[in-house]
Amino acid sequence: MKKGSKTPKKGFTSEDIYKLLLSVDARITNIEERLSDMATKDNLDYMRNKIEERIQEVRLEVRALGRAIDKDSLAILDFEKRIGRIEKRVVAQ
Known part of the structure; x- marks a missing residue:
């Protein structure tokens, strides 16, 4: 082949194009399913x-x-303090 010459291109059949479209459709459907399972901004705001x-x-x-704990502590x-005063009185007697 000469330098700069193009390689021959392979032709695509209708069947090849149909398979490609089915593949793309399946991928898009998969992406849509994954996106539908994700939380929306409203869902996140609610949560x-x-x-x-x-x-x-x-x-x-x-x-x-x-x-309540502070009141119990007091x-x-x-x-x-009361018990201490009573003990002092008992000891003093």
């Missing part, structure tokens, strides 16, 4: 809002527990 609501509920519960300290 984010639900998670934020749940986080807020947990925060409220934790704060309430913290206040009560224990008060009882300890």
